[in-house]
Amino acid sequence: MAGRFSSPEFDAESARARNLVGARLAELRRSRGMTQGQLAAALAPFGVRVQTAAVSKWEKGDSVPSAYQLFALCHALDFSAWADAFGDPSFLPDPALNPEGQALLAEFRSWLESRRRYRVLPAHPAPLVEMDVSLIPASAGFGEALDNNEFERVSFPSASVPEGADFAVRVHGDSMEPVLSDGQYAWIRKCAGLRPGEVGLFILDGEGYIKVYSEQDPAPADRDAFTDSSGILHPQPVLVSCNGNYAPKPVPAESEFRIVGRVLNG
Structure with a gap:
């Protein structure tokens, strides 16, 4: 029986081969104006103590963060949701909506993202x-x-x-x-x-x-x-x-x- 959060469009083996997590992590880090060293330091308050080299390996796909390290990364990078960070919003559907409602929600989200007034503008990185x-x-x-x-x-x-x-x-x-x-x-x-x-x-x-x-x-x-x-x-x-x-x-x-x-x- 398919899991509640399963998606026929997602394949873990293919995602690993494409370094989906590492590429997304690097993109999010850069969008927040952080260096790899700063991200490593930002993980410490969330119980993860790693060197800059560990972040580099995650981003290059040489290794992957554990589930708990991934949660710490979400906090350190101030992700609003897991889905926003590492996948299509439809990967984690709203359990309160039926498939038709989920489709409408995804369509409305896409429309909002296409309008500049509703998008988060990149902040000027701190010196x-x-x-x-x-x-x-x-x-x-x-x-x-x-x-x-x-x-x-x-x-x-x-x-x-x-x-x-x-x-x-x-x-x-x-x-x-x-x-x-x-x-x-x-x-x-x-x-x-x-x-x-x-x-x-x-x-x-x-x-x-x-x-x-x-x-x-x-x-x-x-x-x-x-x-x-x-x-x-x-x-x-x-x-x-x-x-x-x-x-x-x-x-x-x-x-x-x-x-x-x-x-x-x-």
Whole structure:
């Protein structure tokens, strides 16, 4: 028995051979003035974290998005309906109409689309700016990646990039919720020092952290390690999470620690 949404004019094998999904995805992305990198970034809030290369493969037909990734694409590209994005409107008929009513609806839609006054006019694309984005998130191995200059160039709407930002890195985990979320871009301005209370990007023994910077008096056993050659005792850095489920992390005296920069959107 034919399915409710079946269409004798649709053939999945033929559609795959013609790269129907990839071609339509590329068309819709371009119509919204987005680069492949911007689309990849726009998927993160919907639970899909992919690199620019994945979007490129989808559009070329080298691979296809999963059903859930396809739904995320619909949200990221602000599709009004699944049918509007990937097929003829008749592919998903209105269950409230009989075949004659569906035919009239399709005919009326065609008439509306032929009239300029009813069509959505393309918006002027926002000015873009290319920025460096770390290839790995702020997590294990980040220090080595930063030292090796492992970045990719990604285009962003200029209005979305804070003034003074040098590069971006993806947040890893939920320790900075609700200020910064997993997969979100943190925009970094390079600097060598921070004031207590500022959010920064740090490298501690090779691992990247995005935390609130704080300080405390060193424990008696660590005082010598935090005293410089002039006899001045320096405070011990402490990395604090915004999420109360994570305890503050004092920086051990014997560790390799450095401040990379200030988070501008934290």
